Every structure is written in structure tokens, then in C-alpha cells.
Amino acid sequence: MKKRKIIFVIVGVSLVFSLNLFQAQVRDVFHSLFAPVQKTFWATGGNVSDLFKGIFKKDYLVEENKKLRSVNQELLTKLAELEELKKENVFLREALEINLAEDFQLAFATITGKDFFQDSISIDKGSSDGLEEGMSVIIAEQKQKILLGKISQVNKNFAKVTLISDKTSSFDVEILGKEAEGLILGEGSQKMRLDFLPRDKIIEEGDVVVSRALGDVYPKGLLVGVVTEVQKDDLKSFQQAEVSPFFNLRELRNVFIILR
């Protein structure tokens, strides 16, 4: 029995490792299979936290129960579909309002899930839609172009987007209206640190950080985040700041990829 178990483990592990030879195809197949379910789960994700909040509130549950009984199932489904279309419509309208399509050639994609251990997300578009590694990914909210990250892995039908807050991410930025330039370093868990800021510049909480074209990592002028804490140390030749990104991953549904 023990021998059989060891043989099973060795054979199994070897098989899984041998799949690395066709890693892209294997991932593509699984992502294509899971994408429709993942999209639905992701779309309902925002409501889950509210559900947890209310789970111990009796009044909330009674009210919710009444509501659910009174609404016809078919109508609810239709309503949900319309709601999704409305959100997509608002998202695209905002993009139109800020002339996003005039500035860049864009592709539209829907988020399907988040990576377990990194600040990266997967989207439902891949190389078959013209996506390539290194392309910038943005969102349009409140008439602003907000930087989300860049494409780090492209498969035929899906792609991975490494967020600007990922630990592997670093790029040049400037603080709006302060003429102060620095380097943004991802810290993971949707946090970022702004480093190499000249000591003579006065940086304050609430300052807005935007991308610079230097290094050709991201286009110029995209909103990166807002300064939440400034750290000035006499022993260091530069000042640092904690930066919070403009996007809230939990609320995101769709993104734009800058093709050109």
C-alpha cells in the first residue's frame, strides 16, 4: 500500500512537471474552461462582502428573505443581465467622454480572476485579440485615465496583467504640480512605495502621482495613485512616500488594453 502510494506520487509529480513543456496550452485550456464561471463569480464578488456583513444581522436577513420571495426568478435573471450591460455601457461611455479612443488604440477586456499569491489578474482576451506582453492596461473612472498595470503573460485566449502594486513592478513617476520625480516600487497587496524623491521638494499627503514616459514602461500622464504617508529621514539622501493606487480591485469588472 505504502509502495503504491509512493509510486503514485512520483508518477503524478513527474506527469505534472512534464506538462511544463506545454505550459501555455495547458493553462489556456483550463482558463478557457473556467472563464465563464469565473466571470460570473467575479461579477458577484462585490456583493459577497456585504453578505458577510449582514450574515449575523437578523433584520437584514428577514428583509432580504422577503425581497427574494417577492421577486420572480426569471425577472431577476433578466435584471442582472441588464445591470451588467448598464455597467459596461457606463464604463465605455466614460472612456468616450475622456477621448480615450482618440489618445490610444484600445482593446476592451473583462477580468476573470486574481492570482493567488501575486498582485496580478487574468483577463478574457489573449494573443488572438492582438494582445502582446508589455502592453499597458488602464481603466477609465470619473473622467480620468487610471493606470492598472501591464500584460506580463499572453496566451491564446487569456492574458495575465501584473498590477502596478506587484512586487516586481517599478517605473518612473512624477508628483502632479510639484515637479518632483521619483520611482514607484510595488510592495504587493495593492500597496506601493515612492522612492528617490528629492529632499528639497515638499511632498504632502493627498498629492497625486502620475506616470512618466521615461523608460518606455507606461505612457505619460496616467494616474498612478495618491500619497498617503511621507517618510523623511535625515540619514537618507532621498525622501520616500507610501502611495495608494487609484483603483479598487474588488470593484473592477472591465479594463482597457492600450494596443498602440
Next chain:
Amino acid sequence: MIKHVLFLILFFFALVLIQSTLLFGLPLIIIAVVLINIFYRKANFDNGIAGAFIGGFFLDIFSSGLLGVWVVILLVLSFLVQTIFKKYVRKPFFKI
């Protein structure tokens, strides 16, 4: 045996969907593998090892790294949990 494997595949499929979309801050699959190794081991079929294998594979698919890394990590974790329970925990440990 096939019944157990199918159940584990469905179970981890559901977990991977939840972890990658709704509760991405929680290591649900790792917790599930540990719990299966403690509470759900059968005499004729090692659910713990099978669970580690299936759960690890799903984690690998939805992570960016090399395929097989999480399979190995969860298998090692399963062996550790099983060894600890075999050597240091008296059965039945929920004695009333």
C-alpha cells in the same frame, strides 16, 4: 476510489473558483488540504495525498509559476501533517 477522486476534483474546483474570484486573500486550498489530512483520511484510500495533488494542480494552473511546484509543496505539507499526527497525536484525540 473513483468516487473519492471525483469528489475531491469537484471540491477543489469550487474552492479554486472561490479563491480566485471572491475571497482571494484567504489560502483556502492550503487550509482544505491540511483539514482533509487531519479529518478526512480513509483506511483504503489516502484522501490527504490525493487532495494535495489535485489542490496543488489547481493552484499551479491559476498561479504564474512553474506547473508542479504547488503539487510538491502540498504533498510535502500532507506528509508532514500525517507524520505529526501519526507520531504525536493520540487517537481518538476528541475524547469526551
